[in-house]
Amino acid sequence: MKVLVLGGGPAGMTAALAAARAGAEVLLLEQNERIGKKLLLTGNGKCNYTNLELDVARYDTDSPDFVRELIKRYPPKTIIRFLEELGVPPLSRHGGWIYPHAEQAAAVLNALRAALEREKVAVRTGIRILGIQREKKGGFRIRTEEKPLYADRVMLALGGSALAKTGSDGSGFRYAEELGLKLEAPRPALCPLRSTERENPFFRTAQGVRVPAELTLLVDNAVRGKESGELQLTKEGFSGIAVFQLSLVAGRALAEKRKTELCINFLADFTADTDFFARRLSMPFATDLEAVGNGLVPKNLWGALLRRAALTPQQAVKRGDWELAKKLSEALTASRFTLQGLGSLEKAQVSAGGIALSELSGQSLSFRRVPGLYAAGEILNVTGPCGGYNLHWCFASGLSAGQSAASDEVRI
Template structure:
């Protein structure tokens, strides 16, 4: 008799776990609450699916248990992922280390996984909601509902790959957290990550739609915590863009802990303060005869320039000639250290992932097996591991899914 492995969640991690368990000789049953597997994959990489990244480093994976993810990544990383997908017919297109399917269609990745699952004769049950997992002497009893009817199945091993609370419209509603808690696992507080930040100041309505190169630094109770640089997007409610996404987990955690959270925006990050102040002084000389609403022409979008001047009380009609030393220093500070207070993040529904999840101190990083319940495994976003933008969250799904599938089949 083959060992039966039941996988709860048919996303990226669950699909990888199912294929790996089957390749290692297990009888695999995959339970998915959506009507198709891998639904969330369709939204990754803006519909193009950035499925991994050539550059791998411990800093790309965040967790309260530092080092956990990196130990796992060392066992199944980008080369193994690329090889795996080539075997499914998905060839990588390399864009500065960011790997996409050659067609740049996320649907290709989802369909390749689905085809592989069918070829492996893995039984897939969709529209299934699991509400109970009970450890038994020789395995587990799973309680589920489908089409309003309840049922039970049993298996020797269970892989919990039910996703997080992010983007519930794509099917992962956080129900897996409750299952983990029922089995004795602790949760690191779950907050939105890779998400926009909502700011207190009213001036954002004036600059909505502006995109600009810049650096964002987040401070928690006055302590600099994280920063990133790239294209900032200013919205009518606050700040967005890849750099904001990268630091959003820290802002979200600070807000959860009821701490003061603010960010500093540097709109000229390629220049130091002294260097930029000198540039402003030179502009005063060169642009003598103009007025202040023309002073930032060529440096900033007009809407942003107007907001910066308004913030420090300089009229757009003031002659550039009248700029004194004090106002030049104030202009330098506002352009390089624009402080904005963060009141909240956008909700889970708009977050790409979550920070927090099942505490990884209770998980074996080599196999993804629970240290509390023998035969129970975890994979993917349900764990307290979140990657930065760039294919790292999918890499974590492939890595943890592979290790869980192999571990469950061979234990």
């Protein structure tokens, strides 16, 4: 049994390893000059690969039940054990986010590469795939820039379409479409958010500001998510890990053309209600609004928020101005920005969308309409938030698909 794995990312390497352990002859192809290029970038180079508090409901997918069942078979403890057996001990951070103990993605890559070598998986890099064709008598013909290759089974593990420089250039989606598979249009995920006000003076003034904030995502005026952390204001909108966490749900809502807003509390660490600002307006230093905001938030953010509320820093204040106090409280703790779109794929950590899970034939991750074809990782329509979700999916789907590719009975 010859299994050809297309893609040398975490899902492809894991699938190749699982197939080889199940007795298959395995060839792994990667278009980059080395495997694992994108893996080295995960978790800011620290490789957060699973999460003890993994919540399957947070995955964006066309088949939540499918994902729930697969992760039930490959829970966090199984992925931790898989890497421990390769020589990578775990380290828990942030209440259950799991990293290699060295906190280096290179440790995971080195362990996977060594395991592939032990299992005698042939690895060829710098190979560009041009197309995949299923042969009438079974098996596949893979066109490359060199001579064609043949295999009994083929694994699509080519990633999504985010960070094309790492090899995830969306080519896997093209091959899937050529084979007649249904796709949900790829979109950026874990990425910045763009506001409809991006041409507004607010962003021109406040871009570059980094502040702690509490963010609430509203879809059709209903709360769909809350995150706290550092907020980065850009010339187009918002960035930062807290924004990335909300971008998955926001992206889905925007794709469905629903009203999507980001409500921001810039003073979440204390109560900045109307009473707070009324007292502040009554203090001796409060000669104008610039003085009222001094020390609360960065000066350029304060000025931008005032202008957005039709106020000016030089505006004089008077003691007991309740309406002004209310206006300031709303500007600082409940500013609403309508969202227009997502950041570019080059600014996204992953892409959402991909091959629909409805095309799969059970948990083997094979395709009903293309016998002998399998898939794993980001190429499938499964995307999770930050916190180890996406690497967990890559490892879990890779283990399942690789073993299945080596052992399933395929009927032509």
